[in-house]
Amino acid sequence: MHLKIKLRQLGPIHTLLDVGRMRALLRRSEMGMVLAGALVGVTSGLAVTAMSLISREMHSLIFGISDVERLSSSEINDKFLLMAAPVAGGVLLGLLIYVLAKTRKKPMVDPIEANALHGGRLSLTDSIIVAIQNLISNGFGASVGLEAGYTQLASGIASKLGYKLQLRRADLRVLVGCGAAGAIAAAFNAPLTGAFYAFELIIGTYTIVSLTPVVVSALVSTLIARWLGGSDFIIDIGDFGTVMPADYIPAILLGAFCAGIGILIMQGVAFVEELARRSSIALPFRPALGGIVVGLLALVTPQVLSAGHGALQLNLARDVAIPALVGLFLLKAFASAISIGSGFRGGLFFASLFMGALLGKFFAYSAPYFAQASLTPIIYAVVGMSSLAVAVIGGPLTMTFLALEITGDFPITVLVLAAVITSSLVVRSTFGYSFATWRFHLRGESIRSAHDVGWIRNLTVNKLMRADVKTAKVGISIEAFKESFPIGSAQRVILVEDSGKYAGLVLVPDIYANLTDTADESKGLDEFVRYRNDFLTPQMNAKQAAAIFDKTESEALAVVNNLVERTVVGQLSEAHTLRRYSEELDRRRREVSGEI
Missing domain, CATH: 1.10.3080.10 (Clc chloride channel)
Structure with a gap:
């Protein structure tokens, strides 16, 4: 009876486990990220231990060695087995590759690529598949290590957790680093190695904000792996004297x-x-x-x-x-x-x-x-x-x-x-x-x-351009142009052919600043057309667009759908591009420093 009263006072269980509250804790407090790092450390230690045990069991079953022996240091007298095992592993892996080619079209992303281009977004399903492929390869004797599978699986679990908690881009990248740190730390019984593996290779930078969760993940993962499976990767250097x-x-x-x-x-x-x-x-x-x-x-x-x-x-x-x-x-x-x-x-x-x-x-x-x-x-x-x-x-x-x-x-x-x-x-x-x-x-x-360069790729011309552009047909006379575009109505007008293909750009002030006779106003705009072959495409990112602006010395350029059809879809100015680029750059800097 008293228990029921207590439960009513606590409220529904889903309220206690409210994802929104957990996300708020992670955003507002460094302690939240530390707890998330510790949780990732636990999952990393378990993942590494499980993969290691499976690999050892596969070596024992396939090559007939004892559980305490290492495959590469064992004496295996069965020559047929030595020859057949890697081939059998290759056949099994080939079948898996064939099935994946039919069912999964997107390429698999590893933790480095995920943090560099995708803001830490990593598919857990793909990570599990990579881990299985790594186990097949290593278990049947192929000359590869398990570290790739360790980091892939641990980082995939961390990314999935961060995605469920709807973490910010910078926090998700750090959490993926926590997964990789825990994986390497557990694999070598070396928490400092795991932590700096994450800083140098997965996160790409070291900050005070990321230090604690990454180190905690490495320490926790090492303890879990040591408790469950132990570690024998220690080198006895003996007595060597003094380094001179x-x-x-x-x-x-x-x-x-x-x-x-x-x-x-x-x-x-x-x-x-x-x-x-x-x-x-x-x-x-x-x-x-x-x-x-x-x-x-x-x-x-x-x-x-x-x-x-x-x-x-x-x-x-x-x-x-x-x-x-x-x-x-x-x-x-x-x-x-x-x-x-x-x-x-x-x-x-x-x-x-x-x-x-x-x-x-x-x-x-x-x-x-x-x-x-x-x-x-x-x-x-x-x-x-x-x-x-x-x-x-x-x-x-x-x-x-x-x-x-x-x-x-x-x-x-x-x-x-x-x-x-x-x-x-x-x-x-x-x-x-x-x-x-x-x-x-x-x-x-x-x-x-x-280093996070994915945000630059996401800041595309398609997102920056304006679609409401002024256009005119090629061959229009100056008089007709002035009637259609009075002074002050627009800064620039894009010329297009009858098919809609881009033909160039005209600056309206240039037309009105030109001292011509009335008889010349019936002529076309050929001498005023600029940037006939200079334009942007929607897929370009802000950095590429800025480079083209600098090369052409233009203040604005037309945006065409592709290089073949060249149909005008918008217009983009250099000032707006540089402003948005600077804003995003400053935002990433503040995310890394923990200001937001």
Whole structure:
């Protein structure tokens, strides 16, 4: 009885869970975003743990290894299994690709693209599909990691939550960053790495407003993953002595060397993808063919399979000869390029860490040639691991903190920082892209980072123009023009042909300022027509329109429907374009700073 009275006093349950009130809390209080970040951290930790367990179970069932073994460090004597498993995974993935091609027409968007172009809007259904594809690829042994699936699924859940709460654009972008931060933090048991992964690669900037929710998400996700599944990604660097000033020279050279190798790897993956596109092989059949190549490489060594966690630990713990290091690096690079290029879903995050460690150990053999350099091969492996990952993935602070959290040693971290800055500088100066942005570039997208440029694309000429324009037929006489457009009635008139095609623009003051005889007023307006071939289209954004205004030195231009028909649909002035552009730019600045 008392319980019923209490429930009546509380009101309906849907009132307590009112989305509007939750949205108001998130808008008005930073604490609301912190709570949302914590919730996203929980879901990210659960998603990463679930995907990791499924992957391990798939490896155990498909390849016959124990639950505690890593696929890439296991001894698998069944050669047929090594060959057949990647092929079977390719066939299964090809069937899924075929079904998706029939049912889903829109391209799938990843977190970087979502935050750069779509204000954080990310399809949860697409994210689940990507995660499933990633699990099939990794589970059947393709040379890809699960980090792409982790971040996609966690960010998709975060975006869905933010969309349901109707968050503002800036808040939704931060929440997507929280999902990615939680995913990477849980994957590597490294909350600082996850947080700065979000800042550098997903959100694109660091602000005080976004700091707390992102860090909270990373911490909560790490705790959840550690509680449910634990983490064994720790590198024991042993006793190496003291880092000397002379050690920075080989470390910096290693960073530059890794930058060059990273560029070659990215171009190699792009080359395989382009080769597959130009071939006559249908998209659903490509993963199976890629699986054949991966299977053949696995016959040489199973260390090329999957992400390479076990192989990394295996090669760090023992001495490996130079030919073996070089051979394994080439095999892994080729396997990764073939896997991604043929259509297996995944990324190069962990593969770049593994290959970087191999490069570091290889580079360690040249260290004695540097005077007073005293670092052990495993230290060079950590430096190489971070440097190559920066070259391929990006995020110098992300990889620096990863080195700190997996080694627990600050002097090594400072050494890594010098190397990754060098690697990042070389890549940006000579190549200009990370792996993700390079693939966007190949698709025709001009995205260099996750900075929010989507609002610029949304601010189109179609939204800015005015449709009520003054038009006149080509060939109209000056006298008829003056009768139709008395002085002061309009600033400019657009000339069109009988078919409605754009023919040019006339400034009305020019007509009345011209001193002509009465007899000349029967003549046409040819000498007054401007901008015959200069116009805008509705699809152009404000930035593109401003560039055309600057190039033509015009105050206003006609807007035509397309470049072929050139039917006049409106008019746009430079002053209005620049004013709206400035207003939106200021609005985004205030959103980032937390003023609105």
